[in-house]
Amino acid sequence: xxxxxxxxxxxxxxxxxxxxxxxxxxxxxxxxxxxxxxxxxxxxxxxxxxxxxxxxxxxxxxxxxxxxxxxxxxxxxxxxxxxxxxxxxxxxxxxxxxxxxxxxxxxxxxxxxxxxxxxxxxxxxxxxxxxxxxxxxxxxxxxxxxxxxxxxxxxxxxxxxxxxxxxxxxxxxxxxxxxxxxxxxxxxxxxxxxxxxxxxxxxxxxxxxxxxxxxxxxxxxxxxxxxxxxxxxxxxxxxxxxxxxxxxxxxxxxxxxxxxxxxxx
Numbered sequence: 001x002x003x004x005x006x007x008x009x010x011x012x013x014x015x016x017x018x019x020x021x022x023x024x025x026x027x028x029x030x031x032x033x034x035x036x037x038x039x040x041x042x043x044x045x046x047x048x049x050x051x052x053x054x055x056x057x058x059x060x061x062x063x064x065x066x067x068x069x070x071x072x073x074x075x076x077x078x079x080x081x082x083x084x085x086x087x088x089x090x091x092x093x094x095x096x097x098x099x100x101x102x103x104x105x106x107x108x109x110x111x112x113x114x115x116x117x118x119x120x121x122x123x124x125x126x127x128x129x130x131x132x133x134x135x136x137x138x139x140x141x142x143x144x145x146x147x148x149x150x151x152x153x154x155x156x157x158x159x160x161x162x163x164x165x166x167x168x169x170x171x172x173x174x175x176x177x178x179x180x181x182x183x184x185x186x187x188x189x190x191x192x193x194x195x196x197x198x199x200x201x202x203x204x205x206x207x208x209x210x211x212x213x214x215x216x217x218x219x220x221x222x223x224x225x226x227x228x229x230x231x232x233x234x235x236x237x238x239x240x241x242x243x244x245x246x247x248x249x250x251x252x253x254x255x256x257x258x259x260x261x262x263x264x265x
Contacts, residue, residue: 032197032218032219032222034165034189034197034198034216034217034218035056035216035217036198036200036215036216037049037050037052037053037056037167037213037214037215037216037217038200038202038203038212038213038214038215039203039211039212039213040173040202040203040204040205040210040211040212040213041205041210041211042210042211043134043211045211046134046169046211046212046213047134049213049215050167050169050213050215050255050257053165053167053213053215053217053257054073054257056165056217057072057073057164057165057217057257057258057259058071058072058073058164058259059071059072059073059260060072060073061073061074061075062074062155062260064100064101064102064155065101066155067101067154067155067156067157069155069260070260070262071260072259072260073257073258073259073260074102074103074104074155074257074258074259074260074261075102075255075256075257075258076096076102076104076255076256077135077138077254077255077256078115078135078138078139078140078254078255079135079136079137079138080100081095081115081138085115086115086116086117086138087114087115087116087117087118087122088114089111089112089113089114089143090112090113091112091113091114091115092113093105093106093107093108093113094106097153097155097156101155101156102155103152103153103154103155103156103161103260103261104150104151104152104256104258105150105151105152105153106148106149106150107148107149107151108142108143108144108145108147108148108149109145109147110142110143110144110145110147110234111143111144111145112142112143112144113140113141113142113143113148114140114141114142114143115138115139115140116138116139116140116141116252117137117138119131119132119133119139120139120141120235120252123235123236123237124235124236124237126240126241126244127235127241127250129208129209129244130171130172130208130209130241130243130244130250131171131172131208131209131252132171132209133171133254134169134171134211134254134255135169135254135255139171139252139253139254140252140253140254141230141235141252141253142230142234143234143235144234145234146229146230146231146232146233146234146251147227147228147229147230148227148228148230148253149225149226149227149228150166150225150226150227150228150256150258151224151225152223152224152225152258152261153261154261154262154263155260155261159263160224160264161221161224161261161262161263161264162192162221162222162223162224162261162262162263162264162265163221163223163258163259163260163261163262164217164218164219164220164221164222164223164259164262165215165216165217165218165223165258165259166187166189166215166216166223166226166256166257166258166259167213167214167215167216167255167256167257167258168187168213168214168215168228168253168254168255168256168257169211169212169213169253169254169255170185170202170211170212170213170214170230170251170252170253170254171209171210171211171251171252171253171254172208172209172210172241172243172250172251172252173185173202173203173204173205173210173212173231173249173251174204174205174206174207174241174242174243174249174251175204175206175232175242175249176201176202176203176204177201182201183201183202183204184202184204184229184231184232184249184251185201185202185204185212185214185229185230185231185249185251186199186200186201186202186214186228186229187199187200187202187214187216187226187227187228187229188200188226188227188228188229189216189218189223189225189226190223190224190225190226190227191222191223191224192222192224192264197218197222197223198216200214200216201214202214202251204249206242206243207243208243208244211254215257217259221259221261221262224264226258228253230251230252230253231248231249231250231251231252232248232249233248233249233250235250235252
């Protein structure tokens with residue numbers, strides 16, 4: 001499921017070639033520093049940080065029926081996904097701009113997506129002990145990969161859009177980053193030229209059924225794409241989480257919160 005803008009597997013090459021659009025390797029890129037929001041812990045701790053992030057995005061929550069908002073934010077919490085698309089491995093990546101219009105398009109280098117109401121017990125009987133939903137009762141994950149790419153369109157259209165920030169809640173991040181090893185979970189923000197604007201590692205807390213939040217707000221709507229690395233392995237019956245005696249950090253996702261997609265300037 002590769003998105004029409006940029007196949008996920010070519011991201012690194014695109015960043016390497018970013019200067020091909022009128023700049024040179026010696027041209028300094030402008031430094032744009034986002035306001036970063038991170039938290040780890042129980043639902044109350046993460047909810048408080050998510051509320052701070054919402055306030056920084058500015059404006060109110062825009063419903064899917066509104067297609068012409070010029071400010072505010074959009075949110076996806078998966079709980080409104082119909083039963084016919086729940087607990088299957090074929091959730092459509094364009095659902096949140098075609099069926100429930102919120103300007104987000106999803107792609108992955110895996111085989112699909114899954115919105116799950118059973119804490120992924122259909123995949124492995126050990127997983128419900130690891131995960132819990134932040135906004136009950138559904139969680140989200142790519143299938144066959146820990147990678148999810150989010151692109152933005154103007155809501156209800158096929159016109160690319162830009163957002164001023166994006167945040168995501170993770171369930172059960174056990175492995176954080178340090179000077180010797182990268183964390184298992186991170187969010188990368190990318191502009192229209194393929195430049196990396198920010199690369200934020202999710203904070204971790206070893207144990208089960210804890211939450212982590214990562215969000216960044218920029219001074220203007222300049223983010224075209226968000227790359228989410230949720231854990232360091234895909235969910236499957238053969239892989240055990242580190243907090244369950246395994247070697248891989250298995251991570252799922254819940255709420256997405258992001259600025260209203262705006263036209264590219």
